[in-house]
Amino acid sequence: MRRDKTEINTELLRISQTGALKTQLVYKGNLNFNMIKKYLRTLMDRGLIQKTGAHYYTTERGREFIYHAESLGAI
Numbered sequence: 001m002r003r004d005k006t007e008i009n010t011e012l013l014r015i016s017q018t019g020a021l022k023t024q025l026v027y028k029g030n031l032n033f034n035m036i037k038k039y040l041r042t043l044m045d046r047g048l049i050q051k052t053g054a055h056y057y058t059t060e061r062g063r064e065f066i067y068h069a070e071s072l073g074a075i
Helices: 005-018 022-028 033-045 060-071
Strands: 049-052 055-058
Touching: 005 022, 005 033, 005 049, 005 055, 005 060, 022 033, 033 049, 055 060
Parallel strands: none
Antiparallel strands: 049 055
């Protein structure tokens, strides 16, 4: 079964809540490095995730996104 963009974005935000390296996002999110670059760029442009050093962290806005996605049953 294929995942839609909302499911993938939500999963990446969940993984990065406590901080995650790009490699961890690739493996835990079941994506490849080309795909992860696209998703991270989108999440960062929308203020849902931020990069500090080599780690990615979910922002407050990202946590709100997770909450709303779960409450709508999108995931």
